[in-house]
Amino acid sequence: MVLKVYRYGEKVLREKSAPVACVTDELRRLADDMIETMHAAKGVGLAAEQVGRLERLCVIDIPDGCEDEADALFNAPIPMPLKLFNPAIIAQEGSQKDKEGCLSFPDVGGSLVRAAQVTCQYLDADNRPQMITARGFLARALQHEIDHLDGILYIDRMTAVERLSYAPKLKKLAKANGGVR
């Protein structure tokens, strides 16, 4: 089922998610619905807040051909789509600057600095603890989605100059969706 994607201005995007005690059938269905919603919107990641939920859950699916060849090779053992329950970044290194977008910010782009490589711990849909290390685009997606779960939005991490260039668009978007910045 395709769910409503909440946009910038809605209060839920600024809320912090609560850890999942156990992955239930209901939460597995939610993760599947989030993947369907993300695919329908042509996104590569989606966090629970973006569908109005506060469980600590995000999904990621990086299509073939979106990553640098070396990163794609490095990330190849990581199964897609990813359903990450209670994800946490436990190590990071390097830095990368690239374009980023978000389904909650239609028509807003921007580029920002993220760690080049991250190691992430999470619970999979079968309640098994997992650990992955990712680079490049996937590392960026993990940082973006896990930020959502803490109520942090990618515009918070833009340089002041970049954010200023989107200020009129951001103001309009927030106003149309409840006004919470």
Ligand SMILES: [Zn+2]
């Ligand atoms: Zn986002």
